[in-house]
Amino acid sequence: MAGLARRPLGNTGCDVSALALGGVTYNLHDDEHAATVVHRAIDLGINYIDTGYGYSDSERKIGLVMAERRNEVFLATKSNARDRDGMLSHIEESLRRLRTEQIDLYQVHDLGTEEQIGRITASDGALRALEEARQGGLIRFIGVTGHRSPDILAKALREYPFDTVLTSLGAMHAAVRPFYETVVPAARERGAGVLAMKVMAYGWLAERAEQAIRFALGLPEVAAAVVGVDDIAELEQDVRAAEAYEPLSDAERDDLLATARTIYQARSDEAWFIKR
16 A cells, blocks of 8 residues: 555645544544544644634644644645734634644635635735735635635635635535636645535445545545545544545446435435535
8 A cells, every 4th residue: 555645735845634524524523533633634644634614623622733743734724814904813713723834725714605716805905914924924825715616616716716626526516516616726726725525425435444544545636535424433444444545436436426416316405505
């Protein structure tokens, strides 16, 4: 086994593990459980950890490990703040919680409307705060995330030189909305690193976890699949799938997309993460 592969993250100059640890789910457990999962992820070769200002207690719990192992990971977090002052406040709090003097990637989170693009790009918008933080050495890169409207993400990428984009590139979204076809060309134009989220669609594809990971990693230009886990067993299962990665055959891909479409149609009233 060759171990967990690393891929270039756009034009950042950084290489990240093909499987990234998402900072949700396990963080709902106690401090010891959460820290154990993060330690194990790093031991298994995961060097990209993604969390968020609004992810319950996730930043603080990841910080328990960062106090010891910060130099081993590319650390990413995000905030829904749209104005300068709000974003600066969140950056400062994220640094404190994560027990670090610098965050590798800070992302404008859940961008979904043209009005929000206008707010973050205004003279007193969130991007001003992020640029100030980068100039001050508090962050290294600026990213954007979104899982509602691929058109809005593409527009944002064309209006501002984001370093990365984290978006819905799992099979569930691919079955019902053209995120890849819309967002990735815009990212390519910018040289932005592409990160896949919603790989398991909140567990709806958990029984097809290996194929779900292979689907996301098989998309050209995807640097990493960001996957949340409940525990060590789930983490190790996902790492094995990423280590043994082979692209899906056409038949496997078609079958996975058909399964995802069927699940979505049966549960579309619950699919807030796909709705606009």
